[in-house]
Amino acid sequence: xxxxxxxxxxxxxxxxxxxxxxxxxxxxxxxxxxxxxxxxxxxxxxxxxxxxxxxxxxxxxxxxxxxxxxxxxxxxxxxxxxxxxxxxxxxxxxxxxxxxxxxxxxxxxxxxxxxxxxxxxxxxxxxxxxxxxxxxxxxxxxxxxxxxxxxxxxxxxxxxxxxxxxxxxxxxxxxxxxxxxxxxxxxxxxxxxxxxxxxxxxxxxxxxxxxxxxxxxxxxxxxxxxxxxxxxxxxxxxxxxxxxxxxxxxxxxxxxxxxxxxxxxxxxxxxxxxxxxxxxxxxxxxxxxxxxxxxxxxxxxxxxxxxxxxxxxxxxxxxxxxxxxxxxxxxxxxxxxxxxxxxxxxxxxxxxxxxxxxxxxxxxxxxxxxxxxxxxxxxxxxxxxxxxxxxxxxxxxxxxxxxxxxxxxxxxxxxxxxxxxxxxxxxxxxxxxxxxxxxxxxxxxxxxxxxxxxxxxxxxxxxxxxxxxxxxxxxxxxxxxxxxxxxxxxxxxxxxxxxxxxxxxxxx
Amino acid sequence: xxxxxxxxxxxxxxxxxxxxxxxxxxxxxxxxxxxxxxxxxxxxxxxxxxxxxxxxxxxxxxxxxxxxxxxxxxxxxxxxxxxxxxxxxxxxxxxxxxxxxxxxxxxxxxxxxxxxxxxxxxxxxxxxxxxxxxxxxxxxxxxxxxxxxxxxxxxxxxxxxxxxxxxxxxxxxxxxxx
Numbered sequence: 001x002x003x004x005x006x007x008x009x010x011x012x013x014x015x016x017x018x019x020x021x022x023x024x025x026x027x028x029x030x031x032x033x034x035x036x037x038x039x040x041x042x043x044x045x046x047x048x049x050x051x052x053x054x055x056x057x058x059x060x061x062x063x064x065x066x067x068x069x070x071x072x073x074x075x076x077x078x079x080x081x082x083x084x085x086x087x088x089x090x091x092x093x094x095x096x097x098x099x100x101x102x103x104x105x106x107x108x109x110x111x112x113x114x115x116x117x118x119x120x121x122x123x124x125x126x127x128x129x130x131x132x133x134x135x136x137x138x139x140x141x142x143x144x145x146x147x148x149x150x151x152x153x154x155x156x157x158x159x160x161x162x163x164x165x166x167x168x169x170x171x172x173x174x175x176x177x178x179x180x181x182x183x184x185x186x187x188x189x190x191x192x193x194x195x196x197x198x199x200x201x202x203x204x205x206x207x208x209x210x211x212x213x214x215x216x217x218x219x220x221x222x223x224x225x226x227x228x229x230x231x232x233x234x235x236x237x238x239x240x241x242x243x244x245x246x247x248x249x250x251x252x253x254x255x256x257x258x259x260x261x262x263x264x265x266x267x268x269x270x271x272x273x274x275x276x277x278x279x280x281x282x283x284x285x286x287x288x289x290x291x292x293x294x295x296x297x298x299x300x301x302x303x304x305x306x307x308x309x310x311x312x313x314x315x316x317x318x319x320x321x322x323x324x325x326x327x328x329x330x331x332x333x334x335x336x337x338x339x340x341x342x343x344x345x346x347x348x349x350x351x352x353x354x355x356x357x358x359x360x361x362x363x364x365x366x367x368x369x370x371x372x373x374x375x376x377x378x379x380x381x382x383x384x385x386x387x388x389x390x391x392x393x394x395x396x397x398x399x400x401x402x403x404x405x406x407x408x409x410x411x412x413x414x415x416x417x418x419x420x421x422x423x424x425x426x427x428x429x430x431x432x433x434x435x436x437x438x439x440x441x442x443x444x445x446x447x448x449x450x451x452x453x454x455x456x457x458x459x460x461x462x463x464x465x466x467x468x469x470x471x472x473x474x475x476x477x478x479x480x481x482x483x484x485x486x487x488x489x490x491x492x493x494x495x496x497x498x499x500x501x502x503x504x505x506x507x508x
Numbered sequence: 509x510x511x512x513x514x515x516x517x518x519x520x521x522x523x524x525x526x527x528x529x530x531x532x533x534x535x536x537x538x539x540x541x542x543x544x545x546x547x548x549x550x551x552x553x554x555x556x557x558x559x560x561x562x563x564x565x566x567x568x569x570x571x572x573x574x575x576x577x578x579x580x581x582x583x584x585x586x587x588x589x590x591x592x593x594x595x596x597x598x599x600x601x602x603x604x605x606x607x608x609x610x611x612x613x614x615x616x617x618x619x620x621x622x623x624x625x626x627x628x629x630x631x632x633x634x635x636x637x638x639x640x641x642x643x644x645x646x647x648x649x650x651x652x653x654x655x656x657x658x659x660x661x662x663x664x665x666x667x668x669x670x671x672x673x674x675x676x677x678x679x680x681x682x683x684x685x686x
Contacts, residue, residue: 167569178528178558181554193534220603223603225596396627399634402607423604431520
């Protein structure tokens with residue numbers, strides 16, 4: 001591990017890498033603050049640029065910087081104008097915005113920044129400790145275990161999708177898998193499902209898909225619903241001053257940070273449960289643990305209520321890197337996009353990554369420490385100025401976001417068909433969002449599709465038949481877990497329905 | 509209750525169900541090489557499996573009775589469809605049209621002309637009428653981006669209109685129209 005850390009330090013401490021972390025964090029914070037643009041949209045927009053850097057380590061370090069920056073930027077807009085750009089900062093606005101309304105915006109931002117820093121850094125320490133043993137263990141895996149692991153990962157995404165959403169999330173995963181089979185893959189000679197369109201032979205572009213699913217609908221929603229994200233403009237003009245927190249407040253939030261860093265990290269490690277769930281659970285836990293006196297403050301500007309989700313969502317963001325770096329399995333939409341970027345850069349993700357590309361593996365981990373420091377020392381003093389960005393007129397913002405998305409897909413594939421495909425998919429994605437279908441499962445299915453088919457194929461060829469599914473203990477265990485991931489939430493959902501049906505029958 | 513049963517959610521599930529059937533059908537028609545036919549794992553093994561699963565799940569989503577939402581069950585984030593009747597659909601479709609036009613004209617009309625037009629028209633739709641302000645900003649930013657993409661990142665992106673492609677486009681439109 002020590003040797004690995006040194007490799008990582010060497011990779012992440014080069015001038016270029018540090019410059020890229022700084023650039024990434026700044027861009028992430030800037031864009032992440034704009035209402036409606038979350039980490040996924042921003043990373044999507046930045047991928048063509050990152051890929052053009054050529055060196056996978058630097059690219060991934062930059063994208064990771066964008067990610068932390070975007071998470072932090074999202075908190076800023078939640079606190080200042082009550083406009084959480086992404087679900088993971090919704091809980092931040094519960095107490096952050098009331099604090100800003102009381103004229104304590106500076107204090108709220110500092111608490112958010114310190115909590116994020118602590119959550120991110122403690123998360124990074126845990127990642128350092130656990131990543132390499134897990135990767136070592138995963139090296140004993142064969143294609144059969146991989147197949148089972150991916151199935152378990154995909155079903156976990158459905159399991160954490162929320163009440164009544166399980167089947168819809170599974171359906172979206174399957175749609176992603178179907179999209180992954182379009183075109184000429186590495187596995188077979190023939191192109192599949194191209195419907196005779198020559199430009200589809202190379203498959204659906206990864207950048208095209210993420211832009212269509214995340215960046216374009218976000219911008220189009222701002223067109224559709226001008227009110228979204230612009231409510232409560234009253235916080236905008238106020239001067240932000242007094243960033244200090246008192247000793248008493250520090251004592252209050254210290255235990256919160258300790259608990260939520262660990263809890264958030266553990267939630268983040270689980271595939272499917274990401275920063276959003278961590279932030280809500282973190283908020284709820286701290287509310288329950290608080291004394292009744294403190295509990296009354298929650299929702300009215302409690303420092304604990306602000307610190308909890310901020311710590312948890314950053315720790316979880318870091319935790320979600322564990323399955324991605326060690327197993328090559330994305331646990332969240334964001335890490336799925338990062339994984340796709342790795343593949344686009346010609347790096348094969350998986351447990352072998354730590355041996356084959358230690359500079360990437362450890363470089364990313366070390367860059368997390370740097371990223372967190374950069375966010376704290378660079379962004380905190382800059383916040384009052386960055387916040388001015390919230391006043392960029394939408395008449396410029398929206399066309400530029402659309403333009404960047406179109407450009408991103410065009411640069412990748414260089415044909416107009418790709419752009420039509422993207423615009424069409426964006427229309428579909430908008431419709432899906434209207435019907436409350438979760439979109440991240442599509443991208444996770446899409447990324448895992450090729451690997452899933454590859455590992456299934458290897459297992460079937462190697463063992464001639466399906467016996468490996470129950471003859472190999474780890475495989476069997478993982479598949480049982482996968483089945484449980486689907487059945488348990490479905491069953492509890494069904495129970496809830498039954499209970500309610502009875503209630504209404506008795507009530508009438 | 510009955511009128512609320514056929515929701516957008518179900519309609520989409522139904523469409524996915526039909527797509528899945530078409531996908532299964534297409535899986536049977538993937539052309540295979542003779543040796544592939546004897547393999548335990550064929551190019552259509554995986555597609556058939558996920559196609560069938562998709563069809564089953566989509567069918568379930570389409571037919572399972574709706575969940576009655578509990579009074580105490582609050583959603584943390586308001587649904588995207590909330591208040592859709594008041595949405596600005598006209599602008600939404602104008603933007604869709606603009607994007608399609610941009611995709612079509614990007615190569616024939618060149619990067620600079622098509623991008624500036626796209627951004628200026630887009631800002632006009634969003635009620636930025638101060639052209640004396642918006643046009644210079646957009647032109648400078650567009651040129652800066654073009655410089656960054658082509659000169660620094662080294663990506664091929666013709667800036668100027670391509671008379672050959674334009675002629676092809678309008679020539680073929682004229683002949684097919686005639």
